Amino acid sequence: MMEPVRCPSRDSPDANAACAQHPTSPMYPSKRQITLADIPLGEPLPFSIYDVEGRVLLRKGVVVSMIEQVESLILRKAVMGTTTPPAAPSAAQRAGAPMRAAPEASPVYEQVGSLILNLKHSYATALKTPDQIDLPSRIMQFAARLQALCTTDTDSTLAAPHLDYVNPYLIVHQVMGAVLTELIARRQGLGEEQRLIFVCAALTRGIGLAAVQGEIEQCDGPLPEALKKAVHAHPLQSGAILRRAGVTDDCWLDSVEHYHERLDGSGYPQRIAGQSIGLGARMLAIADTYSAMTKPRPYRGKAWVTQTALRDIYLQKDAGLDGELIQNMIREIGIFPPGSxxxxxxxxxxxxxxxxxxxxxxxxxxxxxxxxxxxxxxxxxxxxxxxxxxxxxxxxxxxxxxxxxxxxxxxx
Structure with a gap:
């Protein structure tokens, strides 16, 4: 379980030190029965999979791309382990034949797409069968992966969620916000481990909306009052879901529960203002606003083009949104972001x-x-x-x- 830390405001001298106190990506436990949430679709397995008698079914590094494969493994009561016995050398290797080169990694654009699918799967599991997933650990793995992709190819990492109109809006919106949060925090000068917890928050900020997202997307006009209340309550609902899932980090929870607050006190759910809003919530607010503006939703009409969204966000600087952090985002993504x-x-x-x-x-x-x-x-x-x-x-x-x-x- 993660040790909680207090998430101070942006100007607090303890901001950097406090938010760095969280664990690195956890290891999977050894030899337990796998669940749907354990296998990252489209990515190399981080562990080997065995049958109930200890025979290797899939070795670490194999890519599983179909949910049917996962379901078949679960039916066989397959188990996972962090270690794999060394494979016996093949006849070709014993004869001195050159070994085949390891397959090249798929393009970053595709890897972001795989991450979106895995986040979708993790959300569904966490909400329907929460006992089958260690959500904090899984999200931290996704966040660390997203950080690595941003470092490898920022343009592709930005373009993939921006151009994804196939997967559910809510999931793509989380990933787009997480990419932007990583870039804003990086420009702010935060270290990799400090940024990780904020990326985790960005990936889970909307989990409290998942139960009503289907109803929201069916609205072709203004939201009815009941859905408006659900939207305004979702930051605290997200926090409650994350606490039940085992999240204890204050920076993570504070960022999720307050990213809809505004500096002038006009936000929700608690209408806090100014320096009472922590650094994470301020960064998520900007990332979330930009992502929401550039994605169409039936009840909000046509999506804004990127330049219009950036201009509108800039006009909110130091009134509703943090002006310095807005500048950080614009410097990172440009006025013509990839995919425009x-x-x-x-x-x-x-x-x-x-x-x-x-x-x-x-x-x-x-x-x-x-x-x-x-x-x-x-x-x-x-x-x-x-x-x-x-x-x-x-x-x-x-x-x-x-x-x-x-x-x-x-x-x-």
């Missing part, structure tokens, strides 16, 4: 692949030609060329016919 769809002077629609702060510096790839026809292969355009300068932005929902072409940019 832009209209070129040529009449083509293009997608931005890399973060940039100036339109003329953007690396854009056309996905629709001048006639509005989607292209099979994206074509690079230099926006410094007057013929291809950026003249506007377009929401991704207007470009879904080119979704496969757009995704291909990050899979090469």
């Amino acid at each position: 769809i832009v209209r070129l002077k040529s009449g083509e629609l293009a997608v931005i692949k890399q973060r940039t702060h100036k339109a003329a510096d953007a690396v854009a790839y056309t996905v629709y030609d001048q006639r509005g026809m989607p292209l099979l292969e994206p074509m690079r355009r230099e926006t410094s060329n007057p013929a291809y300068e950026i003249v506007g932005m377009v929401p991704f929902t207007d470009c879904r016919a080119a979704a496969v072409t757009i995704k291909r940019l990050w899979l090469k």
